[in-house]
Amino acid sequence: MKQITLAHGSGGQAMQQLIGELFMRAFSNPLLDEQEDQARIPLHELTAQGDRLAFSTDSYVIDPLFFPGGDIGKLAVCGTANDVAVSGAIPRWLSCGFILEEGLEMATLERIVTSMANAAAAAGITIVTGDTKVVPRGAADKVFINTAGIGSVPEGVNWGMRQIHAGDVLLVSGTLGDHGATILNLREGLGLEGDLQSDCAVLTPLIQALRGEPGIKALRDATRGGVNAVAHEFAASSGCGIEIQEGSLPVKPAVRGACELLGLDPLNFANEGKLAIVVERQAAERVLALLRAHPLGRNAAIIGEVVEHKGVRLTGLYGVKRTLNLPHSEPLPRIC
């Protein structure tokens, strides 16, 4: 079976061949095909869509590489695209850096690259520049991917945590914890059955449906650390508090089962295709309806509100309010 060797990262013939036969073929587009050391994107394409460049990056180290609902390649496109998209921008261009372990099966890399290419094409994203490094066996675990993404934020769209005020309402765009529970089940061999599948998706279409909408304050995709981590960021940055209604949280039965089994909270579980959104109170029902009208948001729910009193609290099913701390760490390393 063909494997990655140190030569594939050395700047010599083997690397040229890998780039030419795998990456250039899978990702082909006019900007990438120039094969210069940098992509050159006409600025009028950016200024036509907005007045600020949104620029974000994430590295992906997920274990296992393949999981129900996705793989590291799809995740590397969706995750960074979403970090750009939550600004209101349409993510358009990605860079892509691979760190490969010597001995990685070429077939595995091909599968990942094909998945990246498919996810990017489906989202109207082009991968315009990249880099490949190979480290000796044992110096990395199979494959790590970094992507950086760019797009333009439309004039007048100023979503951000500093817009948040007491009285605002917190929504999520769908069921919580699907990604985290799926990876946990797979990694720990829990053997849970049922509808456990990562929600890994590019959220641009759902976010664009909200773009003209007044009353939207801040958007985040609730990845590592889950909705709880986002709620803490919202609270800290706005100087307010967040109160969440436990009974309002949309959670799939299979995910709820995994959480109950392990004594974990779906609020802390990673998502890869869910938004946490703060909106003005009078806009909440309208935004909820907009979200639910879209396939990516059909399980959207209003889950809480922004209050004066600092901190994040959860009101339980019996009305008891308790402080929701940000855990020291999430239960699972290498979740994304």
Place this chain on the structure above:
Amino acid sequence: MKQITLAHGSGGQAMQQLIGELFMRAFSNPLLDEQEDQARIPLHELTAQGDRLAFSTDSYVIDPLFFPGGDIGKLAVCGTANDVAVSGAIPRWLSCGFILEEGLEMATLERIVTSMANAAAAAGITIVTGDTKVVPRGAADKVFINTAGIGSVPEGVNWGMRQIHAGDVLLVSGTLGDHGATILNLREGLGLEGDLQSDCAVLTPLIQALRGEPGIKALRDATRGGVNAVAHEFAASSGCGIEIQEGSLPVKPAVRGACELLGLDPLNFANEGKLAIVVERQAAERVLALLRAHPLGRNAAIIGEVVEHKGVRLTGLYGVKRTLNLPHSEPLPRIC
């Protein structure tokens, strides 16, 4: 001694603390300080400097992390800045993704981050967005860094390999192989003395000195694979050949010594602060003088020419011409 733990990459409190106390402090600037999931860069700052966005990425996996002349942090700034700068753009903004191994000494990370911050500040670059992942002990080797960089290419500057024609001349901006020989000496414990130091540097000032100059065809920073790899790319992309004069190559005595000892060719050695430049023949002497007038280019030399006959050839000291193949791989993995 304080170490990196899995919690530092988990999206919980420990990660917030690492970001707040180390990264935000070292890299602080108004765009980063917003702490949104993406930086938002006013597009007028880009359009004021050019008409195309230059966008590039590299991952850095160098071993050892610290070496004479630099470290992985400085390299992660210089390398990506140079990949942007060779388009003629001034690199202005960087993203930064860390992949850390559990158990990494916090002091080591601090030293790297400080070095990145210093290198960026010295080059007028701001680090505006980032990401941190931690993988379990043994799943990565200490620290890997990815950076992506952006800047604007000035209107009318169209440097690129497709401009290259037979009759053009090839220059380098200084001594060859300094970075590669330094890392080789350190890694293989060769114990070579003398002036072995990485040339790791941001080349923007040198490149900007060339910007108004007519007759410049293409620029590359000659990193992995050395000048030989760049010559092969120039030849392949232009459909021409490149002939290099061995006697014209600027090589420091200490580097030449290392090469002779090991039977290696400085043309294949990595550089981290050297340009390969193709210019029209009548511009060659003027460009050479410009390069030599700058501290980063004082050992610049004309080393060869572009010819009709495809391939890359080296004319030896006794006038014998031989084909210079692109090696299957460079001698050293993890050189950058």
